[in-house]
Amino acid sequence: MGEFTIKIIKQLKDNYSYILQSKNNVNVIVIDPSDASKHISYLNDNNLIIESIFLTHHHTDHTSGVLDLINKFPSAKVFSPNKKIVGTTNFIKNGDLIKTSINEFEVSSTPGHTLDHIILYDKINSLLFSGDTLFRLGCGRIFEGTLEQMYSSLEKINRYPDNTEVYCGHEYTMNNLIFLENLFSDNKNLKKLKKEIEGNDCTIPFKLGLEKENNPFLNQSSQYYENFKKKYEFTNFELFKFVREKKDQF
Numbered sequence: 001m002g003e004f005t006i007k008i009i010k011q012l013k014d015n016y017s018y019i020l021q022s023k024n025n026v027n028v029i030v031i032d033p034s035d036a037s038k039h040i041s042y043l044n045d046n047n048l049i050i051e052s053i054f055l056t057h058h059h060t061d062h063t064s065g066v067l068d069l070i071n072k073f074p075s076a077k078v079f080s081p082n083k084k085i086v087g088t089t090n091f092i093k094n095g096d097l098i099k100t101s102i103n104e105f106e107v108s109s110t111p112g113h114t115l116d117h118i119i120l121y122d123k124i125n126s127l128l129f130s131g132d133t134l135f136r137l138g139c140g141r142i143f144e145g146t147l148e149q150m151y152s153s154l155e156k157i158n159r160y161p162d163n164t165e166v167y168c169g170h171e172y173t174m175n176n177l178i179f180l181e182n183l184f185s186d187n188k189n190l191k192k193l194k195k196e197i198e199g200n201d202c203t204i205p206f207k208l209g210l211e212k213e214n215n216p217f218l219n220q221s222s223q224y225y226e227n228f229k230k231k232y233e234f235t236n237f238e239l240f241k242f243v244r245e246k247k248d249q250f
């Protein structure tokens, strides 16, 4: 274990993959690669070797780079929550603690977007790789699970400490913000946030504490959504369901 940096690798239209790079050795960890060419050129340029690849779920925009990477780095282990994902060497599930030479990940199952979805939490370094479960100001579309499953998955994330730095699977922040502004037009905080991120083509990572205030998918008890809940007599789950269903039509 030791110090490491996180390199953000933009993928496809708006996907994010990440490279965790040790400051003391040549090993790196790759998360959710879809287009391996960017990883390979960066790793070659810096004489680095992939120790392991971690995958958050089976969608191809998070996994299609795996085969090219293991062709190039045959000793790389592939940690995935679904044995059907090609290249998987190590199946991971809820509650697993995976030690790498760089850090340690706690695996947590977060079904909703897909049934196999997991998130990776590094407690010591206060980092969360949330895949397509939590986005900045949004959450993943529910493809395989139920609204109830997604709600409990986000509740799990809500329990992590406020200082957690979140790295998610897509750059959807501005679109999410515009959607929320339409729905919650009296939320001044969203306007402030819009000014801050306007023109940024990368709004990752973000602090979980701030997200708990602003993201109604993550935390329905935020003071900013209290009036809305009162007006419609919504429970927390009902607010989540209402906002998720509106977003699906947006």
Ligand SMILES: [Fe+2]
Pocket (backbone or CB within 6 Å): 057, 059, 113, 132
């Ligand atoms: Fe996905």
